[in-house]
Amino acid sequence: MNHSSLTRRRILFIAALASAATLVLAGCTSSKSTTDTNLTVQAQAAQLPAFQYAAKLLEKKHPGLKVKLQTVTEQQETTTNTQILASSNAPDVGIVKNNAQPYFDLMKAKKLIPLNDVWKSANLESRYGNTVATSLKWNGTPYLTMFDTTYYNVVFYNKTAFAKAGVTAPADHQIASNDDLYSMVAKLKTAGYDGLAVGGNAGYQLGWLVDAQLQANAPKAAFQDFLTSWQAGNRQKVKYTSSAFTDSLAQLSDWNKHGVFPAGFVAASGDQAQAQFTSGTAAMMIGGNWIPSVIKTQKFDYDWLLLPGAKDTPTVPSLYAGDTLAIPTASKNQGLAKEFLETYQSDDVQKYAAGKVGSLPAVSTVKAADVPGLGPIVQDIVGYASKKVGIGWTSTLPGSLGQAFVDAEAQKLLSGQVTVEQAGKDQQQQFETYKSQNG
Amino acid sequence: MSRRRTVRVTTAAGQLWAILWSLLAAVPFVLIILLAFKSNTDIFTNPLGIIGVEWSPQNFAEAWTGPPGGQGFAGYLLNSAVVVIVAITGCVLLGAFTAYFATLASARVRTAVIRGFLAATTLPLIMLLIPYYTAFNAADVLSQPWALGVVYIAVCLPTCVLILHSFYLGFPPELREAAALDGLGIVRTFVAVVLPLSKGPIVAVAMVNGFFVWGETQLAIVLLQSPESRTIPVGLLDFQGQFGANTGAIFAGLTMATLPLIVVYLIFNRSIAKGVALGGVFR
Amino acid sequence: MTHAPIELVAPQSAAIRRRTHPGRDSRSVLLLLSPAIAILGIFFGVPIIDLVVTSLSSWSGVGDRTFVGATNYVNLLGDSTAWSALTRSVTLGLGTAIGISIIATLLAALVSGGIAGSNIYRIVWFLPAIAPPSAVAVFWALSVQPKSGVVNAVLGAVGLGDDHAWLADPSTALGVVIAVAMWQGAGFAFLIILGAMEEVPVSTYEAAAIDGAGPIRQFFSITLPLVRPVLAMILLLESIWAFNGFTLAWGMTQGGPGDATTILPVQVYKDAFQSGNFGTAAAISVVGGVILLAVGFVGHWLGSRTAVDA
Numbered sequence A: 001m002n003h004s005s006l007t008r009r010r011i012l013f014i015a016a017l018a019s020a021a022t023l024v025l026a027g028c029t030s031s032k033s034t035t036d037t038n039l040t041v042q043a044q045a046a047q048l049p050a051f052q053y054a055a056k057l058l059e060k061k062h063p064g065l066k067v068k069l070q071t072v073t074e075q076q077e078t079t080t081n082t083q084i085l086a087s088s089n090a091p092d093v094g095i096v097k098n099n100a101q102p103y104f105d106l107m108k109a110k111k112l113i114p115l116n117d118v119w120k121s122a123n124l125e126s127r128y129g130n131t132v133a134t135s136l137k138w139n140g141t142p143y144l145t146m147f148d149t150t151y152y153n154v155v156f157y158n159k160t161a162f163a164k165a166g167v168t169a170p171a172d173h174q175i176a177s178n179d180d181l182y183s184m185v186a187k188l189k190t191a192g193y194d195g196l197a198v199g200g201n202a203g204y205q206l207g208w209l210v211d212a213q214l215q216a217n218a219p220k221a222a223f224q225d226f227l228t229s230w231q232a233g234n235r236q237k238v239k240y241t242s243s244a245f246t247d248s249l250a251q252l253s254d255w256n257k258h259g260v261f262p263a264g265f266v267a268a269s270g271d272q273a274q275a276q277f278t279s280g281t282a283a284m285m286i287g288g289n290w291i292p293s294v295i296k297t298q299k300f301d302y303d304w305l306l307l308p309g310a311k312d313t314p315t316v317p318s319l320y321a322g323d324t325l326a327i328p329t330a331s332k333n334q335g336l337a338k339e340f341l342e343t344y345q346s347d348d349v350q351k352y353a354a355g356k357v358g359s360l361p362a363v364s365t366v367k368a369a370d371v372p373g374l375g376p377i378v379q380d381i382v383g384y385a386s387k388k389v390g391i392g393w394t395s396t397l398p399g400s401l402g403q404a405f406v407d408a409e410a411q412k413l414l415s416g417q418v419t420v421e422q423a424g425k426d427q428q429q430q431f432e433t434y435k436s437q438n439g
Numbered sequence B: 001m002s003r004r005r006t007v008r009v010t011t012a013a014g015q016l017w018a019i020l021w022s023l024l025a026a027v028p029f030v031l032i033i034l035l036a037f038k039s040n041t042d043i044f045t046n047p048l049g050i051i052g053v054e055w056s057p058q059n060f061a062e063a064w065t066g067p068p069g070g071q072g073f074a075g076y077l078l079n080s081a082v083v084v085i086v087a088i089t090g091c092v093l094l095g096a097f098t099a100y101f102a103t104l105a106s107a108r109v110r111t112a113v114i115r116g117f118l119a120a121t122t123l124p125l126i127m128l129l130i131p132y133y134t135a136f137n138a139a140d141v142l143s144q145p146w147a148l149g150v151v152y153i154a155v156c157l158p159t160c161v162l163i164l165h166s167f168y169l170g171f172p173p174e175l176r177e178a179a180a181l182d183g184l185g186i187v188r189t190f191v192a193v194v195l196p197l198s199k200g201p202i203v204a205v206a207m208v209n210g211f212f213v214w215g216e217t218q219l220a221i222v223l224l225q226s227p228e229s230r231t232i233p234v235g236l237l238d239f240q241g242q243f244g245a246n247t248g249a250i251f252a253g254l255t256m257a258t259l260p261l262i263v264v265y266l267i268f269n270r271s272i273a274k275g276v277a278l279g280g281v282f283r
Numbered sequence C: 001m002t003h004a005p006i007e008l009v010a011p012q013s014a015a016i017r018r019r020t021h022p023g024r025d026s027r028s029v030l031l032l033l034s035p036a037i038a039i040l041g042i043f044f045g046v047p048i049i050d051l052v053v054t055s056l057s058s059w060s061g062v063g064d065r066t067f068v069g070a071t072n073y074v075n076l077l078g079d080s081t082a083w084s085a086l087t088r089s090v091t092l093g094l095g096t097a098i099g100i101s102i103i104a105t106l107l108a109a110l111v112s113g114g115i116a117g118s119n120i121y122r123i124v125w126f127l128p129a130i131a132p133p134s135a136v137a138v139f140w141a142l143s144v145q146p147k148s149g150v151v152n153a154v155l156g157a158v159g160l161g162d163d164h165a166w167l168a169d170p171s172t173a174l175g176v177v178i179a180v181a182m183w184q185g186a187g188f189a190f191l192i193i194l195g196a197m198e199e200v201p202v203s204t205y206e207a208a209a210i211d212g213a214g215p216i217r218q219f220f221s222i223t224l225p226l227v228r229p230v231l232a233m234i235l236l237l238e239s240i241w242a243f244n245g246f247t248l249a250w251g252m253t254q255g256g257p258g259d260a261t262t263i264l265p266v267q268v269y270k271d272a273f274q275s276g277n278f279g280t281a282a283a284i285s286v287v288g289g290v291i292l293l294a295v296g297f298v299g300h301w302l303g304s305r306t307a308v309d310a
Helices: A001-031 A043-062 A072-080 A081-086 A101-108 A118-119 A124-128 A132-137 A161-164 A179-192 A207-219 A222-227 A244-258 A269-277 A291-294 A334-345 A347-357 A376-387 A403-412 A420-438 B003-038 B040-045 B059-064 B072-104 B107-121 B124-139 B145-169 B173-181 B188-197 B199-213 B217-221 B232-237 B248-275 C013-017 C022-055 C071-078 C080-112 C116-125 C133-143 C151-157 C170-197 C202-210 C214-243 C247-253 C264-274 C278-309
Strands: A037-043 A065-071 A143-158 A194-197 A282-288 A301-306 A318-326
Touching: A037 A043, A037 A334, A043 A065, A043 A143, A043 A347, A065 C214, A072 A081, A072 A101, A081 A101, A081 B124, A101 A318, A118 A334, A124 A132, A124 A161, A132 A318, A143 A161, A143 A207, A143 A334, A143 A376, A143 C022, A161 A179, A161 A282, A179 A244, A207 A222, A207 A244, A207 A282, A207 A318, A207 A403, A222 A244, A244 A403, A244 A420, A269 A291, A269 B040, A282 A291, A282 A301, A282 C264, A291 A376, A301 A376, A301 B072, A334 A347, A403 B003, B003 B248, B003 C080, B003 C116, B003 C133, B003 C170, B040 B248, B059 B072, B059 B248, B072 B107, B072 B145, B072 B188, B072 B199, B072 B232, B072 B248, B072 C022, B072 C278, B107 B232, B107 C022, B107 C214, B107 C278, B124 B145, B124 B217, B124 C151, B124 C264, B124 C278, B145 B199, B145 B217, B145 C022, B173 B188, B188 B199, B188 C022, B199 B232, B199 B248, B199 C133, B217 B232, B217 C133, B248 C116, B248 C133, C022 C170, C022 C278, C080 C116, C080 C170, C080 C214, C080 C264, C080 C278, C133 C170, C133 C247, C170 C214, C170 C247, C202 C214, C214 C278, C247 C264
Parallel strands: A037 A065, A194 A282
Antiparallel strands: A143 A282, A143 A301, A143 A318
């Protein structure tokens, strides 16, 4: 009995020591310095050099300020970032894409601060342009600033492959008709190349194709309705079961039937599709203005073109104005956070970003033509898009209704699980569920 | 005579299947290492090619420096080590402790405890994300690898307890009674007599849970926000950009992450096989 | 390695336990068990309660929860996506568990039967369990791609054609996930079953051989019945783990194509984090959890009964 009480005391002592040690450890590792101010900013890995540049500019202005950059992954941005930005330990500046779920959840819970003053001092209303500025506002008040713009739905093609297959590049970057597309693909196949590499399982590339088709095929009024009927208070005038929507899905199905895509593309990731292009297996790939900065020089020359629409109408590059930043209400340094946003909007940082990481400037005061680092292909695309550009439907709608949903639906369609009519019905059903939960 | 022939035929077919399965088990590791040396394009379009391929050994250099924004593979390695050490030490010691004393309890208590742990294994990790995040946030221990280790102690505890409990059920009671006769209390008995004899199963359980914790991503990515606190699998995720990933570097990183596991396994593998077999698990 | 005599290794009988001092030790024993019970309560009990509360509310993940009663559950009844996800999880769980059990039993039979090279096999066959699931997912998703993937290359070399798009075909995508889960889980099950097989004393086999039973007959009449409780436990654990396995399915296919591999955890993830419907996600989790609990308790009860009978 003496032994057991001794052992018991020993155990208690060790337990006390252990918990004391843990507390000390906790104290050591979570100490916050009281002299310096820390600003925490979320950033995407690809644009990190530009964020670091902006951070240094801000640190120079405010001695004693330390800007900490936290990288977030694409998956986090569309999912768990909601909880992170709503928590009491939120970063001071967060990446809140305006077409991803976190934006809508955070706005409903009123967890972001309005940025009217930032917009005013950085003159963003005019530097963004009317359409973009409206798309970034929530009921007329801006809560977001944009850090770059992106053009997608641009197809890159392998010039050497085209030459070998005897395919002439389309005039003015536009494939005139679907028949032209099919004959091109047939010639490429005879020469041993696959047609258009698309990452069917990337989670967004099939949605891109739908965007380009909707822009080209849907009547103007119907397209406008698709873009706005999801908003609280608006009523739907054109259903997703109507041909205005399903024609675009049918176009993808037709392309699939004519063998435009490589085998197994429905399960291919975006990297897989890109690898098919860079290895010369597929003669074309879907992409956007970032592609030249990523694939750089290849063993072959490449250029860009646009796909045809359903009734042989031309498609145009789609604009993505959704790479946006916001400030959570929980931020303890809102003033400095706003300054960071303004700094990133400055022509200086925008020009640096365009040259260093290949992202297009978010503001109209920096022209792509002024940034030689972008390269001739990108400048060509931007020049074209300045005259003919489209709004992406998946870039505007909340992800659960737009990008995430229609991409999965298109996967089902192209792998034979649903018909075009059923896909339209599913989209309409999803819309009605969304409306019933969100007004 | 016919019996011997049957035995040889069975052995020949058996050997064939054994070799096939061994190839199936081991070749992917070789391939992963091979892929780690390839360029991003070749990984997808020419994964098996060896001759005339453009090798890309800089994948390893890139993986070592880590994705932009992080602090390099060495940092991730340190964080992973902290997490695993905290998690496994706590889980295995507490697990063995609990599993042993559960055998000493009355049948009612024992069944209740085991049922409780069994119920805990049915909970999918995905639904624990939010409560854990909220709790971490409230306790201000976000981005602390040791705190994540404590969470893993809890997450791994059920399997530890269930496996070790079955082992202790078969533990010879004579040893315990001999120790009691010598005047040792139950705890002292555990530490001095039982623990040294359970090295095998403990090593087995430690390794199985260690491998799990080393590669766990779901919880880690939410609970380790700041780049300096990230473990290897979470850090490697940053190689996935917005529209494309540096797959070569990811494979190189995964190779570097798996090699220490294979080394540890080869050193301790006999303990695993012995530990799982000794005393019969799951009686 | 000698086998311990059966008597010493038999399960505890109540008589032996009664020889100790129940009254006194029970108190200290309960005290000693309390840390683990506390951990169970804090880390599992509280979140489960939180989960049930969420399943009775409508919640976007931030802000306040709105109590809606059983609406989520009622909606689930008519929701075909949730039912499909449940069915897929059951398929994955059963398929993986049965596949692993069969393979592991065969492998263990080979090694315990004394096949040449057993020592090496013991080491090599556990290797797949070491690789992190994320690495496994990335590697196998790559390897089943048409034309360029390893699997298709091998099939092509053997003459079975090399452009099967396993992951693009909704009817085979889940099969691929099951196959990979079997690949990774067989090693652990193999060791456990082997341990149980090696418990059977040599004398039993010798007696059977004298009676004229060949090795295959011995396997089915002696080995399998004695290994049954262990086999049952492995079947149970592996099916629970496969049912709840998120990382592998998400890593390989992200639930695609369409929702061909959207198992329950993937559906929960999509509902909660992609659509911001935590109430629905919690309700699905609770339903899945209840099913698993029922399966688990029944399995454990069956397993412990068989042991006592044997």
